[in-house]
Amino acid sequence: MRFLSSRRRHPAAKALLLVLGLFVMGSLYAVLAPAGQSSADTGTSQQVEEGRALFAVGCSSCHGLNGEGQSSGEIQGPPLAGVGAASVEFQVGTGRMPMARPEAQAPVKQNRYTPEEVAALAAFVATLGPGPEIPDPSQYDPAGLSEEEIARGGELFRTNCSACHNFEGAGGALPGGKYAPSLYGVSNQHIYEALITGPQQMPVFSDGVLKPEDKRAIIAYLNTLHEQPSQGGLELGGLGPVSEGLWGWIVGIGGLSAIAVWIAAKGTKAK
Amino acid sequence: MTDLTPRNSGHEVDDQAQQRSELETVRDVERYPVPDPGLPEHLPRLSDVDEKAADRATRQVATMFGLVPVLAILFVVIYFAVPRDAVFLGQNAKNIGLGITAGLALMLIGIGAVQWGRQLMDDHEMVDHRHGAASTKEDVEYVLRELDAGTDESGIRRRKVLGYSLGGALAALGLPLIVSFADLGPWPTKRVRAATIEETIWKEGIRLVHDVTYEPIKASEMVIGQLVNAQPENLQEFHGTEYLQEKAKASIIIVRMDPNDIKIPEERRDWQVGGILCYSKICTHVGCPISLWEQQTHHLLCPCHQSTFDLGDSGLVVFGPAARALPQLPITTDAEGYLVARDGFSVPVGPSYFERDSRGDFKGE
Numbered sequence: 001m002r003f004l005s006s007r008r009r010h011p012a013a014k015a016l017l018l019v020l021g022l023f024v025m026g027s028l029y030a031v032l033a034p035a036g037q038s039s040a041d042t043g044t045s046q047q048v049e050e051g052r053a054l055f056a057v058g059c060s061s062c063h064g065l066n067g068e069g070q071s072s073g074e075i076q077g078p079p080l081a082g083v084g085a086a087s088v089e090f091q092v093g094t095g096r097m098p099m100a101r102p103e104a105q106a107p108v109k110q111n112r113y114t115p116e117e118v119a120a121l122a123a124f125v126a127t128l129g130p131g132p133e134i135p136d137p138s139q140y141d142p143a144g145l146s147e148e149e150i151a152r153g154g155e156l157f158r159t160n161c162s163a164c165h166n167f168e169g170a171g172g173a174l175p176g177g178k179y180a181p182s183l184y185g186v187s188n189q190h191i192y193e194a195l196i197t198g199p200q201q202m203p204v205f206s207d208g209v210l211k212p213e214d215k216r217a218i219i220a221y222l223n224t225l226h227e228q229p230s231q232g233g234l235e236l237g238g239l240g241p242v243s244e245g246l247w248g249w250i251v252g253i254g255g256l257s258a259i260a261v262w263i264a265a266k267g268t269k270a271k
Numbered sequence: 272m273t274d275l276t277p278r279n280s281g282h283e284v285d286d287q288a289q290q291r292s293e294l295e296t297v298r299d300v301e302r303y304p305v306p307d308p309g310l311p312e313h314l315p316r317l318s319d320v321d322e323k324a325a326d327r328a329t330r331q332v333a334t335m336f337g338l339v340p341v342l343a344i345l346f347v348v349i350y351f352a353v354p355r356d357a358v359f360l361g362q363n364a365k366n367i368g369l370g371i372t373a374g375l376a377l378m379l380i381g382i383g384a385v386q387w388g389r390q391l392m393d394d395h396e397m398v399d400h401r402h403g404a405a406s407t408k409e410d411v412e413y414v415l416r417e418l419d420a421g422t423d424e425s426g427i428r429r430r431k432v433l434g435y436s437l438g439g440a441l442a443a444l445g446l447p448l449i450v451s452f453a454d455l456g457p458w459p460t461k462r463v464r465a466a467t468i469e470e471t472i473w474k475e476g477i478r479l480v481h482d483v484t485y486e487p488i489k490a491s492e493m494v495i496g497q498l499v500n501a502q503p504e505n506l507q508e509f510h511g512t513e514y515l516q517e518k519a520k521a522s523i524i525i526v527r528m529d530p531n532d533i534k535i536p537e538e539r540r541d542w543q544v545g546g547i548l549c550y551s552k553i554c555t556h557v558g559c560p561i562s563l564w565e566q567q568t569h570h571l572l573c574p575c576h577q578s579t580f581d582l583g584d585s586g587l588v589v590f591g592p593a594a595r596a597l598p599q600l601p602i603t604t605d606a607e608g609y610l611v612a613r614d615g616f617s618v619p620v621g622p623s624y625f626e627r628d629s630r631g632d633f634k635g636e
Binding site: 152155156159160163164172174175178198200201202203204205206208209210211214229230231232233234259262263267268269270 | 316317319320321356358361362363366367370389390481482483486488489491492495497498499500526560561562563564565566567568570572577590
């Protein structure tokens with residue numbers, strides 16, 4: 001105590017005492033004050049407000065100011081209660097939403113929102129009704145799967161997905177200008193989100209029925225498939241007989257016809 | 272120094288004049304009132320009159336042929352030097368290299384040969400006259416005479432039994448051939464059909480399980496818009512050919528739709544569980560498996576011939592060549608809440624065939 005009492009008139013003592021007092025008061029407040037909203041929750045409700053503002057600007061013209069949707073008139077949008085945060089992350093993250101114009105299907109385009117803005121929109125739409133949440137990276141990261149599990153993913157892919165998305169995920173046509181998009185270059189997270197939300201004409205493959213580990217195996221299979229080099233040269237989009245036939249008939253037979261014409265043509269004459 | 276007189280013109284001109292006069296003599300004025308204009312005037316090629324042009328063409332051809340050994344050696348080098356898994360522009364480097372060298376070598380031989388023929392080989396036109404396809408009268412008579420003589424010499428006219436016995440022998444040989452057709456499969460009588468192609472392994476109480484994983488499906492886990500490619504649980508008891516045969520008939524798809532959005536006929540009220548409906552996966556046209564389902568329109572599209580079925584309306588055909596609605600499997604839930612079949616299919620599943628009884632098919636209300 002001699003150390004402290006001998007310095008009680010030191011010029012810095014007053015200031016230090018003030019800092020000490022404030023620190024003690026602050027600590028006491030933090031421990032004893034009634035536990036209100038946690039800081040994380042405060043952030044979320046702020047995020048929801050941001051999302052609401054973004055929604056009013058970018059989405060409400062079709063989906064209504066509160067996501068109630070509109071089903072009459074030229075511009076229509078489905079109600080968004082219960083579509084969940086995963087739906088928003090998928091639709092906005094891939095640039096499908098907001099749509100540029102009403103059409104058969106929303107095409108992929110450049111996403112103009114920052115990840116924070118997408119998260120805010122997702123947080124707002126998630127408050128409209130319970131729906132699929134944005135998946136955790138551990139659910140869709142295929143690292144560490146064995147070859148057997150990846151092969152099983154292939155079997156699941158061919159059973160459940162290839163009818164629309166083609167046997168190697170190159171996509172395919174549907175009636176009325178709709179289509180199943182190509183899966184090349186689609187991020188693992190977006191594949192997972194599409195499976196659990198069923199965007200547009202795609203059916204839902206909910207986690208309760210198609211287990212998360214099955215989805216992970218499918219994603220692993222697609223990654224493996226799309227990393228493989230093309231062993232036989234030009235793949236022509238991996239679309240099978242249509243593009244191969246087109247190539248054979250136009251380039252192959254066309255080339256042969258051109259050579260036949262050249263063989264039989266009269267060349268330059270001397271006069 | 273261009274010598275415009277063809278090197279061997281005299282001989283060719285004579286030839287042409289002779290050919291033309293030949294054509295004139297065979298002309299049938301009634302059938303061909305317009306005279307044959309004959310061959311156009313023969314003009315020499317550049318390489319016929321200009322030795323330099325001929326030399327140039329020779330060099331071109333020799334260069335093309337000369338490149339072939341280079342490509343052949345390159346092929347062998349690539350074969351040994353390039354590793355099997357090397358990648359070039361996203362493709363297998365070895366296959367690309369081998370294909371380009373071998374293909375180019377063959378093409379150069381071909382183009383060189385054609386260029387040789389076009390520029391340097393002797394250039395004179397030839398005429399081959401067409402003749403009628405029938406034989407001459409003398410030939411026909413000669414053959415008939417010989418045939419007649421041969422028949423006489425064989426003695427078949429006198430000893431007719433020879434001919435009859437030979438005919439009988441050859442005809443009898445057809446019998447084993449026809450009988451062995453029976454081995455192609457069982458005779459498709461009504462009873463055999465009912466026990467094979469018209470029968471699936473679905474029956475009351477069989478659980479609906481996921482294709483591939485054989486996981487049973489809880490009704491409560493199915494959300495609206497869900498599609499499941501499923502099989503009967505007892506499919507696991509089959510193996511080999513039998514497994515494939517049963518799977519080909521028993522495959523189903525389960526979908527869940529909002530019950531307020533779809534039409535469920537009164538007699539099929541208890542075939543579904545809260546909008547969860549189950550249909551055969553086999554197209555009724557020619558039997559392709561279909562699971563291309565649009566969840567918003569409820570349409571199921573067959574990729575083979577674009578037959579479209581409305582799963583929100585008892586599987587009726589809305590487009591395409593299929594003639595019959597997709598068979599629906601009546602389902603319910605068991606005590607644990609898993610989906611089970613209430614009964615087997617009420618009509619034969621799969622493609623149409625002549626003897627199929629289509630009176631039981633759903634034809635709309």
